[in-house]
Amino acid sequence: MADCLFCGIAAGVIPSTKVYEDDQILAFRDINPQGPVHVLFIPKKHIGSALDITAENSAVIAHIFEVAAQVARDEGIAADGYRLVSNIGEYGQQSVHHLHLHMIGGRQMSWPPG
Numbered sequence: 133m134a135d136c137l138f139c140g141i142a143a144g145v146i147p148s149t150k151v152y153e154d155d156q157i158l159a160f161r162d163i164n165p166q167g168p169v170h171v172l173f174i175p176k177k178h179i180g181s182a183l184d185i186t187a188e189n190s191a192v193i194a195h196i197f198e199v200a201a202q203v204a205r206d207e208g209i210a211a212d213g214y215r216l217v218s219n220i221g222e223y224g225q226q227s228v229h230h231l232h233l234h235m236i237g238g239r240q241m242s243w244p245p246g
């Protein structure tokens with residue numbers, strides 16, 4: 133999608149620090165990490181947010197969660213636990229309108245979130 137930051141990262145036009153990549157998804161380090169580990173998982177094909185998940189495009193979401201489990205093990209945060217979160221819209225404070233799953237780990241989290 134034109135003018136989409138994460139489409140640019142998925143296409144390799146905008147640089148990122150890649151953690152995992154295959155034909156469907158990309159995982160890369162967040163530029164403003166909120167913990168010792170902060171990885172973003174995106175579908176390469178543009179999906180605006182979790183509100184846009186349908187029966188036609190939902191398989192990639194399962195794939196992201198499957199890969200995220202392996203990345204958590206590889207990053208050394210699986211045993212202690214970590215957080216997966218996807219922000220949606222204004223109240224959810226979504227700033228990049230290309231669906232992404234945050235993986236934040238390596239520190240104790242609190243709940244509820246701010």
Ligand code: AMP
Pocket residue numbers: 137148161162163164165172218219225226227228229
């Ligand atoms: P959200 O606020 O949930 O939409 O999350 C967007 C995330 O993208 C934020 O955590 C940003 O720090 C991160 N971000 C923005 N630009 C980049 C970039 N060029 N490379 C890596 N992460 C980015």
